[in-house]
Amino acid sequence: MFIVKYIKDIFGAVKSLSIGMKRTLYYFTHHKEIITQQYPDNKDTLVLPERFKGEVVMPHNENNEHRCTGCQACELACPNGTIKVIFKNDLTPEGKKKKAIDKLVYHLELCTMCNLCIEACPSDAIKMAQTFEHSVYDRSQLTKVLNNPGSKIMEGVE
Amino acid sequence: MWSFSNIADQIHEWLSSTFNPTWTLIIEMVIAGVCVIGLFAALGLVLVIMERKVSAWIQIRLGPNRVGPKGMFQSLADTLKLLVKEGMTPNGADKFLFNLAPFIAMIVAMLLFAPIAFARDFQLWDLNIGVLYVSAVSSIMVISILMAGWSSNNKYSLMGAMRSGAQIVSYELSAGLSILAIVVFTGSLSVPDIVRSQADGWWIFKGHIPAIIAFIIFLIAVTAETNRAPFDLAEAESELTAGFHTEYSGMKFALFFLAEYMNVFIVCAIGATLFLGGWMPFHIGNWEGFNHAMDWIPSSVWFFGKTFFLIFVIMWFRWTFPRLRIDQLLNLEWKYLLPISMFNILLATLMAIMGWHF
Amino acid sequence: MYRQTDIISDSRISPQEGDLVINVGPQHPATHGVLHLVITLNGETIKKVEPHLGYIHRSIEKMCESLTYRQFIYVTSRMDYLSAHINNHACALCVEKGLQVEVPARAQVIRVLMDELTRIASHELWWGAMAMDLGAFTPFFHAFRERETINDIMEETCGARLTMNYMVPGGVMQDLHPDFQKRVKEFIQLYKRKIHEYDELVTDNIIFQNRMKSVGYLSPEDAISYGCTGPTARGSSVSSDIRKLYPYEIYDKLEFDEVLETGGDSFARYMIRIREMHESIRIIEQLIDNIPEGDFQAKTKAVLKLPKGEFYTRVETARGELGVYIVSEGGTTPYRIKFRSPGFSNLSVLDHIARGSKIGDLVAMMGTLDLVIPDIDR
Numbered sequence: 001m002f003i004v005k006y007i008k009d010i011f012g013a014v015k016s017l018s019i020g021m022k023r024t025l026y027y028f029t030h031h032k033e034i035i036t037q038q039y040p041d042n043k044d045t046l047v048l049p050e051r052f053k054g055e056v057v058m059p060h061n062e063n064n065e066h067r068c069t070g071c072q073a074c075e076l077a078c079p080n081g082t083i084k085v086i087f088k089n090d091l092t093p094e095g096k097k098k099k100a101i102d103k104l105v106y107h108l109e110l111c112t113m114c115n116l117c118i119e120a121c122p123s124d125a126i127k128m129a130q131t132f133e134h135s136v137y138d139r140s141q142l143t144k145v146l147n148n149p150g151s152k153i154m155e156g157v158e
Numbered sequence: 159m160w161s162f163s164n165i166a167d168q169i170h171e172w173l174s175s176t177f178n179p180t181w182t183l184i185i186e187m188v189i190a191g192v193c194v195i196g197l198f199a200a201l202g203l204v205l206v207i208m209e210r211k212v213s214a215w216i217q218i219r220l221g222p223n224r225v226g227p228k229g230m231f232q233s234l235a236d237t238l239k240l241l242v243k244e245g246m247t248p249n250g251a252d253k254f255l256f257n258l259a260p261f262i263a264m265i266v267a268m269l270l271f272a273p274i275a276f277a278r279d280f281q282l283w284d285l286n287i288g289v290l291y292v293s294a295v296s297s298i299m300v301i302s303i304l305m306a307g308w309s310s311n312n313k314y315s316l317m318g319a320m321r322s323g324a325q326i327v328s329y330e331l332s333a334g335l336s337i338l339a340i341v342v343f344t345g346s347l348s349v350p351d352i353v354r355s356q357a358d359g360w361w362i363f364k365g366h367i368p369a370i371i372a373f374i375i376f377l378i379a380v381t382a383e384t385n386r387a388p389f390d391l392a393e394a395e396s397e398l399t400a401g402f403h404t405e406y407s408g409m410k411f412a413l414f415f416l417a418e419y420m421n422v423f424i425v426c427a428i429g430a431t432l433f434l435g436g437w438m439p440f441h442i443g444n445w446e447g448f449n450h451a452m453d454w455i456p457s458s459v460w461f462f463g464k465t466f467f468l469i470f471v472i473m474w475f476r477w478t479f480p481r482l483r484i485d486q487l488l489n490l491e492w493k494y495l496l497p498i499s500m501f502n503i504l505l506a507t508l509m510a511i512m513g514w515h516f
Numbered sequence: 517m518y519r520q521t522d523i524i525s526d527s528r529i530s531p532q533e534g535d536l537v538i539n540v541g542p543q544h545p546a547t548h549g550v551l552h553l554v555i556t557l558n559g560e561t562i563k564k565v566e567p568h569l570g571y572i573h574r575s576i577e578k579m580c581e582s583l584t585y586r587q588f589i590y591v592t593s594r595m596d597y598l599s600a601h602i603n604n605h606a607c608a609l610c611v612e613k614g615l616q617v618e619v620p621a622r623a624q625v626i627r628v629l630m631d632e633l634t635r636i637a638s639h640e641l642w643w644g645a646m647a648m649d650l651g652a653f654t655p656f657f658h659a660f661r662e663r664e665t666i667n668d669i670m671e672e673t674c675g676a677r678l679t680m681n682y683m684v685p686g687g688v689m690q691d692l693h694p695d696f697q698k699r700v701k702e703f704i705q706l707y708k709r710k711i712h713e714y715d716e717l718v719t720d721n722i723i724f725q726n727r728m729k730s731v732g733y734l735s736p737e738d739a740i741s742y743g744c745t746g747p748t749a750r751g752s753s754v755s756s757d758i759r760k761l762y763p764y765e766i767y768d769k770l771e772f773d774e775v776l777e778t779g780g781d782s783f784a785r786y787m788i789r790i791r792e793m794h795e796s797i798r799i800i801e802q803l804i805d806n807i808p809e810g811d812f813q814a815k816t817k818a819v820l821k822l823p824k825g826e827f828y829t830r831v832e833t834a835r836g837e838l839g840v841y842i843v844s845e846g847g848t849t850p851y852r853i854k855f856r857s858p859g860f861s862n863l864s865v866l867d868h869i870a871r872g873s874k875i876g877d878l879v880a881m882m883g884t885l886d887l888v889i890p891d892i893d894r
Contacts (some may be wrong), residue, residue: 020720079584079590152527216654
């Protein structure tokens with residue numbers, strides 16, 4: 001009986017190994033199963049999902065106007081101190097002083113793409129962009145000012 | 159017809175008519191040496207790219223495809239990188255042995271080229287114990303691995319080397335015994351004799367059951383002997399980081415790497431010679447037309463085709479199976495392969511005596 | 517006072533003459549991170565394994581004390597990054613418990629769906645990585661084929677592939693992507709088409725079975741006394757599935773089995789995870805066509821304040837029980853947070869089960885314990 005078991009073991013082993021080899025041979029001969037995406041080459045056709053969290057941007061319209069009121073909700077919501085709102089005093093057409101944002105400083109190097117600032121923003125002034133190639137040679141380039149120079153708040157946004 | 163043997167004869171005649179016999183011999187040896195080194199380099203490049211492509215396709219990847227057409231120059235670029243890299247020697251290492259080990263590995267691989275018949279009547283050294291020579295010299299490989307592991311002054315290296323020692327010594331037995339089965343059929347240890355005996359059919363067909371068993375055992379044993387997965391315990395990446403060559407870098411590492419591939423090539427060439435008829439074309443009984451068509455294919459193509467097929471099989475093993483544990487590895491040899499091959503050689507002897515093979 | 521020398525002399529076996537002491541890690545291919553094991557060997561046989569921790573300690577618990585209840589959830593994605601959703605879920609549950617918020621039915625279903633997808637993704641990666649530890653490289657890439665599909669689904673709905681931060685107190689951050697159901701069904705198709713390959717390549721392989729069977733035996737008593745949870749405990753037939761024992765969200769209404777194996781060895785732990793993937797697929801199949809309409813987020817105040825007290829919730833991550841313990845003083849930030857992470861207790865059995873086996877076995881055992889180092893160190 002020992003011999004029978006011994007021979008059975010050998011045939012069982014060879015069978016289990018050949019099943020695995022059959023599977024790998026299948027993939028060796030079927031190149032259409034290859035799943036590699038040739039990343040830098042397919043840049044033109046690469047579509048990221050619209051919700052992809054790449055970096056925070058502030059959309060401006062054609063008149064260089066944004067929707068940010070400077071309410072600091074994003075700054076408070078951010079867990080890392082990524083966003084800093086810097087104010088200036090604007091003059092309204094009536095000649096009154098009005099508080100407005102000077103710069104919305106965004107530290108990309110601190111950002112964890114948690115989306116909390118976007119959720120917190122009451123006026124939809126900021127959103128996530130689908131860019132993801134953020135590497136730079138100098139760290140200071142990662143500190144960005146989100147509002148364009150000379151931009152001002154859109155009419156009707158409070 | 160154009161063939162390796164014609165070229166070799168012409169060179170020999172020209173040299174004999176120009177120089178005296180001593181100088182002829184010396185020049186021929188130099189030519190042979192240069193040819194071996196050239197073949198070495200070329201085969202190394204081809205096998206590395208082949209391994210990378212085979213593994214990539216099995217792993218549903220594309221593999222190297224940037225350098226040259228379809229990535230074919232990738233291994234050339236890698237070799238260039240390894241050549242210009244710094245070859246470091248650890249502080250606590252035995253410097254002499256540490257630097258000697260890769261060269262021993264290399265020299266062993268080169269020596270093994272001598273008795274292999276690459277094409278019809280084309281051989282570096284036709285010695286009458288060719289097969290014995292190969293199995294004897296290939297055992298020296300273990301010395302270079304032990305030397306590398308011990309002199310590195312690294313615990314991982316030492317363990318890899320010790321594993322490799324146990325492994326190669328034990329698998330040498332069943333590899334030798336499976337070779338012996340064919341030697342029993344042929345009655346000769348000389349490589350050309352073995353090839354010529356297969357003119358009317360390869361041994362794997364003529365010797366049926368014992369030859370097939372011997373062939374399978376031979377494949378398993380040489381995979382273990384060349385330290386290839388699933389028997390790569392000497393390197394065992396996930397256990398010993400890189401085993402015996404943990405401390406090697408640059409060209410010294412490349413020499414180990416090359417020697418491994420050369421050993422794979424040699425053992426596959428031996429396997430092709432013994433079981434698959436070496437450079438003999440594939441013939442089927444009395445099909446005259448078919449046989450003539452097969453004869454038309456050059457003998458070197460037959461030899462390299464069979465060898466590369468066996469190399470592919472060994473690569474296929476590597477990219478399919480998980481690694482064995484050290485005690486399972488030795489169990490496999492002493493409890494399964496060795497008894498079976500001993501039984502097999504009895505069967506082969508009986509068949510040879512009774513003339514049961516075709 | 518506990519000095520370093522005390523700890524060493526405290527150990528039952530200290531290195532003797534002729535023993536080989538080697539450092540596996542912090543940089544080693546098999547530790548999958550920065551785990552540092554000091555192993556004492558006698559030849560190839562392991563006499564002692566001593567894990568050294570702290571290489572990736574980021575003091576997440578302390579960090580959480582300075583973050584508000586909305587903010588601290590994102591940090592927990594970085595603990596056990598392979599089950600980020602489930603970590604976030606545990607924190608959200610704990611805050612909701614304190615706030616007494618009722619989570620809308622749709623949000624509950626979405627959360628469970630995401631949890632189970634995460635569990636499958638985690639087990640896929642574990643499968644590939646474990647096969648790689650054993651020396652088979654091919655399964656890793658095959659596992660990633662399925663895992664990438666899940667990651668694509670996550671990317672589409674949550675906006676990130678690994679650290680999603682999708683769970684918020686009161687529900688989920690965004691509604692499901694319109695394509696979500698279609699994509700998940702496609703994934704289930706792909707999974708069912710390919711899962712038999714896992715058996716062909718690894719499970720049924722004779723070399724693999726010999727490497728795993730009767731190796732690293734963990735008895736049920738030891739599993740309990742070491743505090744093992746998750747697949748590690750269930751491999752020793754200790755029932756520990758939080759989804760069954762302390763159901764949260766809608767798990768009590770779902771039909772699924774707690775996977776138990778009696779072997780207690782590495783192979784049992786392996787089979788648990790493979791079978792758990794099937795169970796997760798079962799749960800997803802029940803839910804994917806029955807996502808109720810409604811809100812995806814409950815109305816909560818802009819500034820969350822937990823009442824004074826202590827709150828504890830537990831969930832079943834891919835690796836075991838994750839407990840979140842919050843002490844609140846009534847303010848906007850927690851007074852103290854403690855995470856009971858599954859990896860830490862599971863690692864502690866390594867020395868116990870590894871003694872007497874070979875180095876190759878140690879690698880296999882570490883694979884079946886499914887250690888994620890940032891989860892152990894936090």
